[in-house]
Amino acid sequence: MLKFFRRIRQHLLSENKLSKYSFYAIGEILLVVIGILIALQINNWNNERNNDKIEQQYIARLVNELKKEIKTYERLRDGFERQNQSVQNLLELWKEDNPVVKDTAKFWNEFFAGSGAGPWHKEPVIWTQLVQSGELKLIDDQESIEALFTHYADVKSTADNYREYPTQTTNEARKLIATTFAETDFLLNPARRGRKPPSEALDAVFLNKDQYRVIFVRVAIIASIHIGSMEQLI
Known part of the structure; x- marks a missing residue:
C-alpha cells in the first residue's frame, strides 16, 4: 500500500501537480498513523491476553495455597486436641496422692506432647x-481480593495476639524439663x-x-x- 502511494507521489511530482500530491501525501500520512494505531491495538490485545493468563495462574496458585492452609489448620487443630488430652x-x-504409672511409654509420650506450646503462624507465600x-x-475480582485481605489480617491478628504467652510457656517448660533431667544423662547422651x-x-x-x-x-x-482459633480459620 505504501509503495502504491509512493508511485502516485512521484508521478504527481514529475507532472508538477502539487495540490493533488498534497492530497496523496496526507493520505499516506493517515495510512501510516492508522497502521501505528492498529499495531498499538494489537499490542494492547496481546498484553491483555498475557495479563489474563497471569491472573488465572495467580488465582490458581492462591486457591491451592488456601487449600493447603486449611489442611494445615486441620492438622494443627487435631494436634492441639491430642496435646490437650495428653x-x-x-x-x-x-491429682492423686500416690500416683502410679501403669504404662511408662504412654506417660512419656503424653509428657513430651505437653511440653511445647509455641506459635503456629507462617506467612502465606503466594499472597505475600x-x-x-x-x-x-492484575486480579480484577476486587471482592475476592478484599476477602483475602480480611482473611489474612484475621490470621495474623490471631497469631500476634497470642504469640508471646505460648512462647514463654514453652521456654519455661523446656527449662524445667532440662533441670529435672540434669541428674541423668538422658538429654546429653x-x-x-x-x-x-x-x-x-x-x-x-x-x-x-x-x-x-x-x-x-x-x-x-x-x-x-489454639483449637478454637483453628476452628475459626478452617
Whole structure:
C-alpha cells in the first residue's frame, strides 16, 4: 500500500501537480498513523491476553495455597486436641496422692506432647508475593481480593495476639524439663535419645509435679485456645 502511494507521489511530482500530491501525501500520512494505531491495538490485545493468563495462574496458585492452609489448620487443630488430652491425662494423674504409672511409654509420650506450646503462624507465600510485588492489581475480582485481605489480617491478628504467652510457656517448660533431667544423662547422651527415659527421670518428674502442674495447666489453656482459633480459620 505504501509503495502504491509512493508511485502516485512521484508521478504527481514529475507532472508538477502539487495540490493533488498534497492530497496523496496526507493520505499516506493517515495510512501510516492508522497502521501505528492498529499495531498499538494489537499490542494492547496481546498484553491483555498475557495479563489474563497471569491472573488465572495467580488465582490458581492462591486457591491451592488456601487449600493447603486449611489442611494445615486441620492438622494443627487435631494436634492441639491430642496435646490437650495428653495434658488432661497428666493433670488427672498428678491429682492423686500416690500416683502410679501403669504404662511408662504412654506417660512419656503424653509428657513430651505437653511440653511445647509455641506459635503456629507462617506467612502465606503466594499472597505475600502478590502484595509485595504489586501484581495484585492484575486480579480484577476486587471482592475476592478484599476477602483475602480480611482473611489474612484475621490470621495474623490471631497469631500476634497470642504469640508471646505460648512462647514463654514453652521456654519455661523446656527449662524445667532440662533441670529435672540434669541428674541423668538422658538429654546429653545422643545414644539414649528416642528411647524411654530412665526410671530416675520419672521419679524426678514426680518430685517436681507441682511445678509441672502449673505449667501444664497453662499448656492446656493454650491448646484449647489454639483449637478454637483453628476452628475459626478452617
